[in-house]
Amino acid sequence: MTKLTKLFLILLFGCLFIVITACSNSDTTIDDNSSSEKDKEPFGKYDPAIDVSFVRSIDSTLDLALVDGETIEDNVWLDYYRDELGINVTYDWTASAGDQFDQKMNVSLASGDIPDFVSVNATQLNQLVKADMIMELTDLYEDYVAPFAKEVLESDGSGPFDAATIDGQLWGLPNMSSSIDGAEFVWVRTDWLEKLGLPEPKTMDDLLAISEAFTTQDPDGNGKDDTTGLAVTKDLWDGYAGLKGFFNGFHAYPNIWIKDASGEIVYGSIQPEVKEALQTLQDMFGSGQIDREFGVKPGDKVAEDPAAGRNGLHFGQQWTSLWPLQANRDNDPNAQWKAYPLVSVDDQPARPQITLGTTSWWVVRKDVEHEEAIVKMFNGFIEKNWGETAEFDKYYMPDGAEGTWKLSPPTPSPPNKNLDAFLAIREAVGNDTTDQLEGEAKVINGRVSAFEDGDDSLWGWERIYGPEEGVFGIMDEYVNQDLFMRDEFNGAPTPTMAEKNATLEQLQNEVFTKIILGDADIDEFDKFVEDWKSLGGEQITQEVNEWYQNVN
Amino acid sequence: METKGYKYFTWFNNVFLILLALACLFPLIHVLALSFSSSSAAAAGEVMLWPVEFTLSSYEYVAAKSEFWRSMFVSFQRILLGGTINFLVTILLAYPISREPKEFKPRTFLAWFLFMTMLFNGGLIPWYIVIKEAGLLDTIWALVLPNAVPVFNVILLINFFRQLPKELDEAAYVDGAGHWTILWKIYIPLSLPVLATVTLFSLVMHWNSWFDGLILMNKPDNYPLQSFLQTVIIQQDLSMITSGDLEGLSEISDRTLKSAQIFLGCLPIFLVYPFLQRYFVKGIVIGSVKG
Incomplete structure (x- = not known):
């Protein structure tokens, strides 16, 4: 079936190209001077109401978002847009999030059949601009954005806007999402640490010692040699049991573009520090600390190990206590995990790498009559969730529902909202004013307290937001010390990147996996660096540097 | 009259076909066993061909x-x-x-x-x-x-x-x-x-x-x-999960x-x-x- 899907995709992209080039001939430039007559009020209501079309992705968590007979087409958010802003939201089609939505979206884009407003990724945005199907938004954004919405949208640096800027013009509004939430931590099973009398991990050496002890000293005490040291997935860079955090400990930053000493932008995966990290991983695999079969195990398969109490150490993002560690706690109420900051191999602190959290942008079809409606919806969404007139209990998470905010088509959110919720909880617990908490912090604090009152099924939440040991306490340290290593490249894929990157990534992952497995000598890394450069990497580096010069 | 070689051939043939049939049946039986198991047992990878911690809760959920x-x-x-x-x-x-x-x-x-x-x-x-x-x-x-x-x-x-x-x-x-x-x-x-x-x-x-x-x-x-x-x-792509x-x-x-x-x-x-x-x-x- 996957073969068939691939075939379809190949056909699809072939056709996409043809159709897009064909469409670009039908030039429908409408010189719209009527915008001067329009109000320019960030929250101005349309009277009579206007109809705007969207498409949307749905998933099973949306069922939790709906209350009292609401539907995707009729709910509190669409009521708000209709009653307060005079915007009737209609959906051309809906499809399940993920693969299905992407496929349907690609067919829609290729056949030129797009709704008024649509959220796309950087690649699609680029294609739509080339096909002359969407509208330029620079002035529109400045004219209509509300002050608070502007503050939120621009609070994650210029990255979210850079990615949607082509030739100095803005083509899409960033559907803001957190960048820092992608940072990694060391997750360790602390009841095992205590049992084996090991110190908490402060340096890479500590971590390696823990990994070895968890492998050889039978931490689960069942008398069988069935535990592994470090959990790793076949995809190497997953948010659970990936290796980014491990590499960061060696000051290596795979998969992202970093600034070198001379100010040039270079690719993190080919720097010498990577070799050191790979060497260490190879040694760990050699001594049985990494699962023999990790090369074929996807995340949900690897997750069986901690769940069954066979693994107690991985690198992961802030959410891994909810999944998969909660399953471990469910099976074994004595299991306890804790997140630690990334450890470093020397006296320099380890810097967690992060990429741009914003991965989709809202674009406007060329012949739309009320193009500013999307900016008004952005304003409304941000205001009603986090602004001064916010009604959290109505729009974000009403009683008995979860994730109600997802019912709005655009969902730009403040990039540090989770961290802010944690800080609010910690402060309130310190001052004993938890009854004054509002919004998301209140709901989360409710879960943390419920855990403290004995509801073990909410253990995962306490590990993330608990004022004492919650992982966001470390995130706060990351932020305060400005440790993040950000991806310097935020643009749409450059021409060579679009063409070669998939191959190069595959090459990289294969070589890295082989080295870790010991099937290839560590010196294979030097050959990989050469191959990477000659197979298009050199060209990509040049293009990325040109892009960097242009935006900065 | 069946020769010895023919007998061996039939025997091997049968064994081979039976194994092949089992290989086809295995995933199906595994799925069936999983569907009758408790979800924590399934998450820990304990289920093979026989349900672990037998339960009908999955079917009750699907029925609704x-x-x-x-x-x-x-x-x-x-x-x-x-x-x-x-x-x-x-x-x-x-x-x-x-x-x-x-x-x-x-x-x-x-x-x-x-x-x-x-x-x-x-x-x-x-x-x-x-x-x-x-x-x-x-x-x-x-x-x-x-x-x-x-x-x-x-x-x-x-x-x-x-x-x-x-x-x-x-x-x-x-x-x-x-x-x-x-x-x-x-x-x-x-x-x-x-x-x-x-x-x-x-x-x-x-x-x-x-x-x-x-x-x-x-x-x-x-x-x-x-x-x-x-x-x-x-399967959800774990590298793409966001806090939302x-x-x-x-x-x-x-x-x-x-x-x-x-x-x-x-x-x-x-x-x-x-x-x-x-x-x-x-x-x-x-x-x-x-x-």
Whole structure:
């Protein structure tokens, strides 16, 4: 079936190209001077109401978002847009999030059949601009954005806007999402640490010692040699049991573009520090600390190990206590995990790498009559969730529902909202004013307290937001010390990147996996660096540097 | 007299085929075992061929899940409509094309025309645009009309018709039968085995397709079962999870639920086989022509 899907995709992209080039001939430039007559009020209501079309992705968590007979087409958010802003939201089609939505979206884009407003990724945005199907938004954004919405949208640096800027013009509004939430931590099973009398991990050496002890000293005490040291997935860079955090400990930053000493932008995966990290991983695999079969195990398969109490150490993002560690706690109420900051191999602190959290942008079809409606919806969404007139209990998470905010088509959110919720909880617990908490912090604090009152099924939440040991306490340290290593490249894929990157990534992952497995000598890394450069990497580096010069 | 070598051959052959059959059965039994296990046992990878911590909770959940039954209903609708259309079109196309060119002039052209569609197609986007412009999107007809002519089945049937003894329809013709009578009274009753085969092909095709449902239906309410199942079992990409998905994370590990739905999704098509089995009878025309 996957073969068939691939075939379809190949056909699809072939056709996409043809159709897009064909469409670009039908030039429908409408010189719209009527915008001067329009109000320019960030929250101005349309009277009579206007109809705007969207498409949307749905998933099973949306069922939790709906209350009292609401539907995707009729709910509190669409009521708000209709009653307060005079915007009737209609959906051309809906499809399940993920693969299905992407496929349907690609067919829609290729056949030129797009709704008024649509959220796309950087690649699609680029294609739509080339096909002359969407509208330029620079002035529109400045004219209509509300002050608070502007503050939120621009609070994650210029990255979210850079990615949607082509030739100095803005083509899409960033559907803001957190960048820092992608940072990694060391997750360790602390009841095992205590049992084996090991110190908490402060340096890479500590971590390696823990990994070895968890492998050889039978931490689960069942008398069988069935535990592994470090959990790793076949995809190497997953948010659970990936290796980014491990590499960061060696000051290596795979998969992202970093600034070198001379100010040039270079690719993190080919720097010498990577070799050191790979060497260490190879040694760990050699001594049985990494699962023999990790090369074929996807995340949900690897997750069986901690769940069954066979693994107690991985690198992961802030959410891994909810999944998969909660399953471990469910099976074994004595299991306890804790997140630690990334450890470093020397006296320099380890810097967690992060990429741009914003991965989709809202674009406007060329012949739309009320193009500013999307900016008004952005304003409304941000205001009603986090602004001064916010009604959290109505729009974000009403009683008995979860994730109600997802019912709005655009969902730009403040990039540090989770961290802010944690800080609010910690402060309130310190001052004993938890009854004054509002919004998301209140709901989360409710879960943390419920855990403290004995509801073990909410253990995962306490590990993330608990004022004492919650992982966001470390995130706060990351932020305060400005440790993040950000991806310097935020643009749409450059021409060579679009063409070669998939191959190069595959090459990289294969070589890295082989080295870790010991099937290839560590010196294979030097050959990989050469191959990477000659197979298009050199060209990509040049293009990325040109892009960097242009935006900065 | 069986030689020793022949005996060994039969023995090995049987063992090999039994192993092969087991290899095919294994995933199915595993899924069945998973669907009856508790979700924590499934998450810890303890389930192989026998349920661990037996529970019916997955089936209870699925029984209450209206999306599952709605898509099942769409699939049945599709099979009924699509299967009938395929059946009629196959027979009505195969009969004229199986005649000699002197009897039916455009025969060669038609045969080639059909054959070409097996080799070339317009590609995904034109296919989508044609169906969209025909106004079929989001209706059951989008799932049955584009597949109305199963060319491979038609070719099978043509070849079967052509090897039926010519004398039979000559005799019928002499007795005053027209083409309709010959087709319905002689050809079809004699072709039950091959008709059962092509019907099975077209039913399985309709039951199993998911991609067209996905692309052509604008609302998940209208998905056939396999498109729906695809949304259920596709694995979430763990590198793409954002903080907004936290609530969804608990859903990832519900492997027992997925298994229950997969198993129920296979069940109807399993049940079709035994019913068609009785038509697979050989040698029906032996002895119909004497001298």
